[in-house]
Amino acid sequence: MSATERLMSEAEKINRFLSDIPELSLSGDPRWERVLEAERYALSAGGKRIRAVLAVEFYKLFKGTNEAPSYVYEAACAVELTHTFSLIHDDMPEMDDDDMRRGKPSTHVAFDTATALLAGDGLAILPYEILARLSLEGKISPETSVKLISALSRCAGNRGMIAGQMLDLWSETRYSEIDEAFLKKMSELKTGRMLICSCVFGAILANADESAVNAAIGYAERVGLAFQIVDDILDVTSTAEALGKPIGSDSERQKPTFADVLGLEAAQELAEKLSLEASELIKKYPGSEFLSELAITLATRKS
Amino acid sequence: MSATERLMSEAEKINRFLSDIPELSLSGDPRWERVLEAERYALSAGGKRIRAVLAVEFYKLFKGTNEAPSYVYEAACAVELTHTFSLIHDDMPEMDDDDMRRGKPSTHVAFDTATALLAGDGLAILPYEILARLSLEGKISPETSVKLISALSRCAGNRGMIAGQMLDLWSETRYSEIDEAFLKKMSELKTGRMLICSCVFGAILANADESAVNAAIGYAERVGLAFQIVDDILDVTSTAEALGKPIGSDSERQKPTFADVLGLEAAQELAEKLSLEASELIKKYPGSEFLSELAITLATRKS
Numbered sequence: 172m173s174a175t176e177r178l179m180s181e182a183e184k185i186n187r188f189l190s191d192i193p194e195l196s197l198s199g200d201p202r203w204e205r206v207l208e209a210e211r212y213a214l215s216a217g218g219k220r221i222r223a224v225l226a227v228e229f230y231k232l233f234k235g236t237n238e239a240p241s242y243v244y245e246a247a248c249a250v251e252l253t254h255t256f257s258l259i260h261d262d263m264p265e266m267d268d269d270d271m272r273r274g275k276p277s278t279h280v281a282f283d284t285a286t287a288l289l290a291g292d293g294l295a296i297l298p299y300e301i302l303a304r305l306s307l308e309g310k311i312s313p314e315t316s317v318k319l320i321s322a323l324s325r326c327a328g329n330r331g332m333i334a335g336q337m338l339d340l341w342s343e344t345r346y347s348e349i350d351e352a353f354l355k356k357m358s359e360l361k362t363g364r365m366l367i368c369s370c371v372f373g374a375i376l377a378n379a380d381e382s383a384v385n386a387a388i389g390y391a392e393r394v395g396l397a398f399q400i401v402d403d404i405l406d407v408t409s410t411a412e413a414l415g416k417p418i419g420s421d422s423e424r425q426k427p428t429f430a431d432v433l434g435l436e437a438a439q440e441l442a443e444k445l446s447l448e449a450s451e452l453i454k455k456y457p458g459s460e461f462l463s464e465l466a467i468t469l470a471t472r473k474s
Numbered sequence: 475m476s477a478t479e480r481l482m483s484e485a486e487k488i489n490r491f492l493s494d495i496p497e498l499s500l501s502g503d504p505r506w507e508r509v510l511e512a513e514r515y516a517l518s519a520g521g522k523r524i525r526a527v528l529a530v531e532f533y534k535l536f537k538g539t540n541e542a543p544s545y546v547y548e549a550a551c552a553v554e555l556t557h558t559f560s561l562i563h564d565d566m567p568e569m570d571d572d573d574m575r576r577g578k579p580s581t582h583v584a585f586d587t588a589t590a591l592l593a594g595d596g597l598a599i600l601p602y603e604i605l606a607r608l609s610l611e612g613k614i615s616p617e618t619s620v621k622l623i624s625a626l627s628r629c630a631g632n633r634g635m636i637a638g639q640m641l642d643l644w645s646e647t648r649y650s651e652i653d654e655a656f657l658k659k660m661s662e663l664k665t666g667r668m669l670i671c672s673c674v675f676g677a678i679l680a681n682a683d684e685s686a687v688n689a690a691i692g693y694a695e696r697v698g699l700a701f702q703i704v705d706d707i708l709d710v711t712s713t714a715e716a717l718g719k720p721i722g723s724d725s726e727r728q729k730p731t732f733a734d735v736l737g738l739e740a741a742q743e744l745a746e747k748l749s750l751e752a753s754e755l756i757k758k759y760p761g762s763e764f765l766s767e768l769a770i771t772l773a774t775r776k777s
Contacts, residue, residue, distance in 0.1 A: 265586075296636075333509060
């Protein structure tokens with residue numbers, strides 16, 4: 172099975188766990204359950220589920236196994252829920268004002284802005300409810316639950332993803348001040364921290380030692396930056412159909428990206444260099460082939 | 475010291491803990507720390523801090539002590555942060571569109587809507603970071619941390635406060651369907667669940683038994699409903715100056731409240747009956763006088 176096939180097969184498994192989250196089940200009161208419908212809508216929009224897959228795969232890597240138990244998938248969903256909450260709020264009129272997401276109307280368009288605001292809030296809080304429940308059900312220890320909750324809240328919160336979104340807002344009116352260092356910082360916070368969280372989730376769930384945690388962080392940092400660089404390249408070179416969103420949306424606003432500050436060729440080279448470094452960091456762990464290949468695949472993807 | 479004086483003195487203590495939250499300290503990068511400034515602004519707008527005070531006082535009641543250690547105040551702040559996140563998002567244009575909050579410009583007016591959206595997100599996530607940290611620092615056990623996180627996320631989340639906000643949105647276009655039962659359900663979810671959370675926080679922190687937890691929940695349910703009823707009464711009878719916001723804002727939109735569906739006199743009687751029941755539920759615990767008096771004070775307040 173190629174890395175892409177394994178990624179897709181694991182993503183489908185994640186999708187099943189996402190649709191089975193008990194806290195998101197409907198009981199028949201549409202007066203308030205419309206918010207659950209909006210959350211389920213946003214979650215069902217798909218995506219590669221890379222974050223959840225990274226959590227599951229780093230668990231397998233550090234546990235030295237080919238299979239992960241259900242609770243690992245349930246915990247991995249927490250990262251995907253946080254990612255989806257940020258997408259709902261990012262698309263809203265006061266933020267990026269994007270009407271489409273992955274070829275479907277954004278949540279605030281498919282529902283309304285008030286419901287989208289609350290659906291984002293609901294998905295921001297739900298991961299902590301799930302991670303606490305896994306402990307109360309005896310599936311993970313309270314110590315593990317607390318470590319996961321600490322990692323997720325720090326990576327998603329004020330000094331993590333949210334700080335990255337603030338940098339993005341800040342840069343909107345300051346295009347001349349955007350350079351490679353700024354773009355790296357923004358990428359590190361806005362998308363990088365949640366990728367670190369994903370890999371660290373796997374390490375925590377596998378009860379891995381500190382050097383393993385550091386390898387996971389190093390891998391995630393490089394893959395995260397490479398992923399953002401390739402996103403910027405594809406925004407220039409890909410077709411609208413392949414991406415499921417209008418291309419060139421950044422350059423229309425003339426907002427500099429890695430493609431601009433580095434040039435397309437150097438940007439692609441950097442992405443590939445980073446993904447090689449990432450795979451280097453984990454190669455001493457038996458069974459690292461998939462994660463190595465995944466890093467390369469993400470850096471050379473065409474959509 | 476009267477109940478009002480003790481409430482104010484404890485509220486001041488809570489305010490000191492809120493301004494000392496290490497996760498909200500500024501380090502000098504205004505490019506992204508603007509979101510922290512917005513959160514600190516929203517938190518500094520004040521309020522009675524009833525939620526945090528209830529958490530601290532129920533800890534004292536069930537622990538049989540007059541003093542609470544610092545970590546109890548730190549944990550109690552988590553409830554206040556969640557309440558403040560909901561106020562920031564509630565005031566935004568897509569929700570209540572309120573430009574003023576407690577006599578000051580709302581966060582989205584003092585800053586901007588994008589920053590307010592992210593500040594609400596930040597304050598929604600921060601409580602879990604703090605509650606996990608208290609365990610990692612050894613101030614509370616991982617078991618206690620998980621119980622607090624479970625209680626908070628369930629009371630604030632999709633089936634708690636957020637469901638109540640959805641009911642509020644639902645009712646905007648259905649005034650004719652609003653009756654006493656609906657208003658009770660909305661109050662139970664929108665404000666009641668977070669008051670339950672506050673009292674239960676105290677019980678969990680004191681490691682109280684199940685009958686104590688049930689007494690705390692019963693007290694909170696009644697005080698929460700009484701508080702909402704009095705809010706509705708004051709919206710009709712109080713002055714704009716005393717409330718710090720325009721009066722009659724609900725009736726201008728002709729949205730029925732408890733004052734409408736019950737009549738002012740019956741509404742006031744119900745609030746007082748509920749607060750008496752609340753104090754009855756906790757009177758067997760030595761030292762319950764303050765919480766009893768607080769219930770009565772809240773039901774007979776004039777602002």
